[in-house]
Structure formats: C-alpha cells, structure tokens
Amino acid sequence: MTASSDRPVGDTAVGDAAASRSIVSVQLLVRLAQDYGVDGRTCLQHTGLSSDDLADAHRLIDPAQELQVATNLVEALPDHPTLGLEAGKRYHLGIYGVWGFALATAPTPRALADIALRYLDLSFAFVRFKLALDQGTASVTLDDQAIPAPVRPFMLQRDFAAMVNALTEVMPGARPFQRIDLALASPQDTTAYEALCGQRPRFGQPRHRITFMDGFLDQALPRGDALIARACEDHCRRLLDRQRQRNGLAAQVRDRLLRTPHRMPSLVRVAEELHLSERSLRRHLQAEDTCFRALADEVRKALAIELLTKAGLKLDEIAGRLGYADAGSFIHAFKRWTGESPTQFRRQFWKD
Structure with a gap:
C-alpha cells in the first residue's frame, strides 16, 4: 500500500442529533451512578425522563437526553477522573443487538472496523472515529470536538473503553495496540488505563490516536463467520435505513x-x-x-x-x-x- 498519513478507510460522524436511540445506554449510566452512591433521580434531572421511562427497555430517547444524563453524572462525581473508563467497560457487544452480533462474527479486524464505522449510528457512540492506513500500519483517530465541553473527557473515555471492550471480546487476551496517544491531561493514577489496554497511554498529545500492531487488521478472529457477518450487516443496513427514513x-x-x-x-x-x-x-x-x-x-x-x-x-x-x-x-x-x-x-x- 502506498504511504498516506491520512487516508480514511472508514469514517462516521457523531450522528444526527435528531435521531432516536435506545434508552439502554442511559440505563447503564444510571446503574454506574448508583454503584457510586448517586441517586437515579439525580441522573435524570433536566432530561424529561422518569423512573418509569428508565424501566422501559424499548423506550427511545434523543442523544441530547443521554448527554444530559452523562453531564449530571460527571457533576455528581467530580473526583473520579477515570469514571468514563468505568462506564465504557460496561458496554458489551450483547447490548447492541444485531450490530454487536455483526462485530462478534466478523472474520477479521478489518471487516469488523468496516461494519463498526459504517453502522456506528446503531451504537451509542458520540465520538467520531476515523480508521487510516499508513504503509500497512493501521490507526484510529477519535474526534470528540462535537461533544459539549463539560462532558467531553467522560465521553471520550467511555467510547474509547467501549471500543477496547469490543476488541477484547472478539480477541480474548490479545494486545493489539502499538501506541495510544490521548489529548488529555495525565491523571495521577494511570492504573485504570493500563488495566484496560495493557499499556500506559501517552497523554497531552495533539490528538487522540490509537495505533495498532502491524498486520493486526488481517488476523483471523476466533468467532469469525463471513456468512453470518454478512447476514447481520444486511439487517444493520435495513435498521439504519428505517432509522433515517x-x-x-x-x-x-x-x-x-x-x-x-x-x-x-x-x-x-x-x-x-x-x-x-x-x-x-x-x-x-x-x-x-x-x-x-x-x-x-x-x-x-x-x-x-x-x-x-x-x-x-x-x-x-x-x-x-x-x-x-x-x-x-x-x-x-x-x-x-x-x-x-x-x-x-x-x-x-x-x-x-
């Protein structure tokens, strides 16, 4: 492959602010808050959501409501600099429905990345992801600039941890990262980062960027099944079409x-x-x-x-x-x- 410092293989925006999403992500955030002693009602302030809404697994919400829940959570727990990582670790592939199953059955990380980015609006991510290749080395840039500043570090941590979680589920025990650069101030304790991704990120960098080991994209995944992944992708396409129409x-x-x-x-x-x-x-x-x-x-x-x-x-x-x-x-x-x-x-x- 010819050298290219910024050649996108997949690219997706944060998402249409008007698009509805499942309340499941909010349920996870409220449970996290409760584990830290924060009452669920505090998390739902200024969202227009009630405890009855929270109990309805089929309830659809606006992305702005989820951002407000995250903002309430951050305000209630200001002394937890890696709270977003704790949140992201709770996002397992099983909560995403067909999109998660498509990732779980992808035959290679390259196929997984293509599906993940193409249908990211079926997930709960707010961060914008871009996958690029440079002389065979793959990297993912995470753009969080469209996220409101008060909750930006939390959401960056959450979506980063959810991405790592997905890779861990499809490749148990693997350490695919060559280097992790984050445009965040270094916390005093980096143990949570090291436990999550197997290394200490480089903090204070110009941008958020994860570089993978050479050859990582084309490794065979243990649960990969191209036929099932294609069937799942077809359903993802139809779900996304309905969502947008x-x-x-x-x-x-x-x-x-x-x-x-x-x-x-x-x-x-x-x-x-x-x-x-x-x-x-x-x-x-x-x-x-x-x-x-x-x-x-x-x-x-x-x-x-x-x-x-x-x-x-x-x-x-x-x-x-x-x-x-x-x-x-x-x-x-x-x-x-x-x-x-x-x-x-x-x-x-x-x-x-």
Whole structure:
C-alpha cells in the first residue's frame, strides 16, 4: 500500500442529533451512578425522563437526553477522573443487538472496523472515529470536538473503553495496540488505563490516536463467520435505513408504539395523545406514505429481529413481548413480514 498519513478507510460522524436511540445506554449510566452512591433521580434531572421511562427497555430517547444524563453524572462525581473508563467497560457487544452480533462474527479486524464505522449510528457512540492506513500500519483517530465541553473527557473515555471492550471480546487476551496517544491531561493514577489496554497511554498529545500492531487488521478472529457477518450487516443496513427514513409525524407514532410493544395502543388512543382526530392522523400518515398498521408492523418486525438474535429466548417469550397471544400468531406475522419463519431466520445467526 502506498504511504498516506491520512487516508480514511472508514469514517462516521457523531450522528444526527435528531435521531432516536435506545434508552439502554442511559440505563447503564444510571446503574454506574448508583454503584457510586448517586441517586437515579439525580441522573435524570433536566432530561424529561422518569423512573418509569428508565424501566422501559424499548423506550427511545434523543442523544441530547443521554448527554444530559452523562453531564449530571460527571457533576455528581467530580473526583473520579477515570469514571468514563468505568462506564465504557460496561458496554458489551450483547447490548447492541444485531450490530454487536455483526462485530462478534466478523472474520477479521478489518471487516469488523468496516461494519463498526459504517453502522456506528446503531451504537451509542458520540465520538467520531476515523480508521487510516499508513504503509500497512493501521490507526484510529477519535474526534470528540462535537461533544459539549463539560462532558467531553467522560465521553471520550467511555467510547474509547467501549471500543477496547469490543476488541477484547472478539480477541480474548490479545494486545493489539502499538501506541495510544490521548489529548488529555495525565491523571495521577494511570492504573485504570493500563488495566484496560495493557499499556500506559501517552497523554497531552495533539490528538487522540490509537495505533495498532502491524498486520493486526488481517488476523483471523476466533468467532469469525463471513456468512453470518454478512447476514447481520444486511439487517444493520435495513435498521439504519428505517432509522433515517422515519421523520415527522410517522416518527412520533413509531416512537410511541415502541414504548409499549407488548401492549400497543390503538390508532384512536395515539391520535388522542397527539391531540389529533383519528381522521387527521390517518391523513397525515398517508401524506408521509405510510399508515398506522404499517408502522405497528415495522415496530414489531424490528423488535422481533432484535429479539431473535438474542440467545435463550423462546418463541412464546418473544411473542409475549411483542403483544401476541401465542407463538402461532407471532410466527404467522413474521412469515408475512419476511417470507420465512422465525426459526429459519434464527438459523442465520445461531448454529446448532
């Protein structure tokens, strides 16, 4: 490969500030706060979120709400300079659904990086990542400048630790880093960094940059399966397309349906909550080229795909979580959506 000091292989922005995301990340941050003796209500101040919202695993939130939770956490625990690392270590691949499974089954670190960066909006990252090659040596630059200053170091630490965590899960025991440069002031105690990544970073550098060992990108990963990874990537693409397509009133209806997928409200009830008549809601949705039933099916299908990629869940359990009376009704609906049974779909992800 020809030399290039800044040739991007993959690049993704922090994300669309208007895009919704799962509340799972906020749940992890609140649990971290509670482990340090901070009440959950303190974390939720100025977010518009309640304890009931926090208990709803399907609740969608705005990125700004998560940033406010992180800000509250940092303000409540100012004497913990590596708190972000503690947070990031709690982000395991299993919490990301199909995106995490795609990373877990990538055949090489190069394929993993491509999927991770291409579909980063399906994760919880706020940091902007760029992968570059220079005469065969790979490095990742972390750009945190779009993150509000009060919470920037915390988020940089969190997303860095989550990245290291992902690599550790797919390559247990590996030490892939040649050098770690961070544009942060050095803490008095660097033990947390050394325990996480196997070396002491160089602090006070011009930018955040992680350089990998030569040849790292093309090592075979122990759980790699190119066929499964491609199937997962296909679902990631569809999930991201849906996430970007829905806006306006359709997005509001979809978000409302996601709050209680086990007990979806009727069109009449949603119209009342939106202060619209039933007829007006139908007309607005038609203008956005959709309808209430299509949105309900879209929500159930997306959640069904997520649940089917999780090991251990039986079909009747998934049916119950999606509001179906029994597994038979769910199987019939899933075949209508995808043309295959849930069992056939699941075989793409889990080997016997």
